[in-house]
Amino acid sequence: MFIANFLPGVFADVRNEIGLMHEAYRVGVILSEMEGYCRYPDGNGTTDWHDSSKCQPGYKFFPGLTKGQVDYLDLEKISAFQNLMNDNYEFVKTLLGLKHPDRNYELHVSLESVYSTPQNRILIRYANNTPVLDAGKHIPISGYVTKYERFVWLDPWYRLVNVVYIGSPQNSPSDYHSRDITGCGNLTYPVSFIALIVEGKTAPETGAPWWVGFCLLREGENPSSCQPRGGEKDGILTVGFGSPMKSSPAPEEYPLYPRQVYIITDDVNRILQEAEFNHGDRVEFISSSKNTNVSVVCSPSLKFIAGKAVAKLVIYVW
Amino acid sequence: MNKKAQTFTLEGVASALILLVALYTLYQSSLVISPMWNEAVNMQMKMIAQDTLKILDNPKKEGEEYYLDSLQGMITNLRNCQLGVDCKPNDKFMEALEILLSSRGFDYRLELHWVEGDRINSTVLIDKKPSPNAVAASRYILLMKNEILGSSFSGLQLYDPVIFEVRLIVWRP
Numbered sequence: 193m194f195i196a197n198f199l200p201g202v203f204a205d206v207r208n209e210i211g212l213m214h215e216a217y218r219v220g221v222i223l224s225e226m227e228g229y230c231r232y233p234d235g236n237g238t239t240d241w242h243d244s245s246k247c248q249p250g251y252k253f254f255p256g257l258t259k260g261q262v263d264y265l266d267l268e269k270i271s272a273f274q275n276l277m278n279d280n281y282e283f284v285k286t287l288l289g290l291k292h293p294d295r296n297y298e299l300h301v302s303l304e305s306v307y308s309t310p311q312n313r314i315l316i317r318y319a320n321n322t323p324v325l326d327a328g329k330h331i332p333i334s335g336y337v338t339k340y341e342r343f344v345w346l347d348p349w350y351r352l353v354n355v356v357y358i359g360s361p362q363n364s365p366s367d368y369h370s371r372d373i374t375g376c377g378n379l380t381y382p383v384s385f386i387a388l389i390v391e392g393k394t395a396p397e398t399g400a401p402w403w404v405g406f407c408l409l410r411e412g413e414n415p416s417s418c419q420p421r422g423g424e425k426d427g428i429l430t431v432g433f434g435s436p437m438k439s440s441p442a443p444e445e446y447p448l449y450p451r452q453v454y455i456i457t458d459d460v461n462r463i464l465q466e467a468e469f470n471h472g473d474r475v476e477f478i479s480s481s482k483n484t485n486v487s488v489v490c491s492p493s494l495k496f497i498a499g500k501a502v503a504k505l506v507i508y509v510w
Numbered sequence: 511m512n513k514k515a516q517t518f519t520l521e522g523v524a525s526a527l528i529l530l531v532a533l534y535t536l537y538q539s540s541l542v543i544s545p546m547w548n549e550a551v552n553m554q555m556k557m558i559a560q561d562t563l564k565i566l567d568n569p570k571k572e573g574e575e576y577y578l579d580s581l582q583g584m585i586t587n588l589r590n591c592q593l594g595v596d597c598k599p600n601d602k603f604m605e606a607l608e609i610l611l612s613s614r615g616f617d618y619r620l621e622l623h624w625v626e627g628d629r630i631n632s633t634v635l636i637d638k639k640p641s642p643n644a645v646a647a648s649r650y651i652l653l654m655k656n657e658i659l660g661s662s663f664s665g666l667q668l669y670d671p672v673i674f675e676v677r678l679i680v681w682r683p
Contacts, residue, residue: 217553263564306609340554343561343610451675458602498568498580 194307207282215297216340216509219288223273223301224263224342226256226507242272252503254287257505263344265505267351270303270325277301277327290509292302300328303346305384305493308504309507310339314380316346316493316503319354328508337510349501352494353385358479359486360394368488370477376490379476381469382461384495390427391485392450401426402448402483406456407435408463411474418480420445431456434465441466448484552645555616559647559680562610566603567649578602581651581676585622588662593633597662607636617683621642623675627667644681651676 227239230247239260240246241253255273259266277284283298285291290299303325305314315323324346331337346352356373360366370376379386380431392401403425409420415435420428432443444459464475479488495502568580576583584603591597598604599620611618620636655670663672 198519213551214556217557263561307613342557343565413585458605495609497609498566498583499570499572499577500565500568502565508627 212297212336212338212509215290216338216507218404219290219299219301219507219509220340220505222288222327223255224258224265224344225258226254227258227260228254228256228269230254237382242269245434255284258348263342265344265346267324267346267348270346271345273301274325274327281328296425297509298329300331302326302506303344304504304506306343306495306497306502306504307382307384308493308506314493316352317376317491318352324352325505331508332510335510337508340507340509342507343502344505344507345500345502347501349494352501353489353491355389355487355489357393357485357487358481359484365417365419365480365482368479369415370475370490373488373490374440374479376488376492378492379474379490380492381464381471381473381475383464383475383489384493385455386457386460386488386490387455388455389487389489390429390448390452390454391487392452394483394485398483398484402481403427404429404448404481404484404486405437406431406479407437407477408433408460409435409476409478410469411476413476415476415478418478424482429454430460431463433463455496474480528680552643553679555682556645556647558611558614558616559618559645559678562607562680563647563649563676563678565610566606569650579606581649581674582653582657585651585653585663585674585676586657586661588635589660590663593662597633597635599635611680615682616680617641618681619679621677623677624663624672625669631666640679641681641683644679646677646679648678649676650674 228240228241229237230241230253231237232251238246239310241255247253255269255276257265257269257273280293285297285299286298290297302313302323303316305316308314315326317323354373354376356376358368358373370379388404388406390404399422403420405418405420406429407415408431409415412434418435418437420430420432420437425445427448429446429448430437430443432438433441437443441463444456444463446454469475493503522590529622560597563581566579566581568577569582576586578584578587578600579602584599587600588597593621607618617638619634619638619640621632621634623630623632625631652671655668658664658672
């Protein structure tokens, strides 16, 4: 009986992934719960380890990514961590306790969308499309690999989205296609974040009507313009499906006000769902507007939950 | 020398070796459910539950109102329903839980606890039966009494401010 009880314990230590899980957990806690530090020879220190003006080379530092609150990550620290991983991967492993004389683990850390899956990784990207954090060794496709995930939120989030003007500079309709808009060209269903910022009328003194049409399309569909269904609707923003806009799924209408932000993510996803889009299907759009100063903001990866730009910090150790 | 005895000894050693190899192969090719392994899996679920509550806890307001999908917005918008009978979180809050938990294969139960008079009262907002491997996470939310006017909590004997404990129980079905 003693031997029967004892044997699994002996072999369990041999199983790598059991030990790996704890290593991945520890790295997750360090990165998502600690601010990090930079320590000077006189004993004083700062949490701004990423700022070269406050933490000069040669001083002892430790990387953490938060802004002083658990799961609340600082984009500046993330950027510094990405550079550190690129420049000195082995040193980071030593700092994080993944490299010591008897063990040497490999590491990959990334910031991914909440919709990301191992089969379809969706990285969080800056407005210029470069990943915010995708650092370390390439993840092997086989072997003992442990994955650990933490939900986090990012600040400042506006660096992760592009604001692009799609209004009509004159008193005549103008069309813009998502393919021509950086950050909006690779949207997939369900859309993470899309909003319209309405500044006001282009020519308020004329009293001419103003409207905005926003038509959602399947990838590769050849669009015509996106005039709101039923013709010009003065003072109305219409979001619908197809170009020209169809009556089904039912379009969504919002009254237009100057200096107003319209976060249309939920309505866009409702329309796409009713149009029978599948998870991961590419989404395009064409917008038309008349006499309106309007811009579009979109992100293929960022998701706002409870007013926070939420992402997943994903840690692989093997 | 007794050849028969020698053969028995060799046979014993050989069978012991075969048994050892078989056991080693068995434990290498199948999952060892050790306490360490369970603890690691539970810790991932616990972290997910705690992170979910942290994400949803946002005392900032969108104009005059809390975000509907925040814990504060969810509690203040429990309206036109009877606590413990038909009160459910709003759709936006449910969608947030769907994205953070359901889409990742987790099931969950949501409870709300608060002090009423001289006793602790509670209600179940999402009523599902946890499995034995479930883990729980809690978050305390502080709201002023005037913020829950018009909700299903108005009329109760509450202190000002009111402290709510939101308890999220998560498991893999």
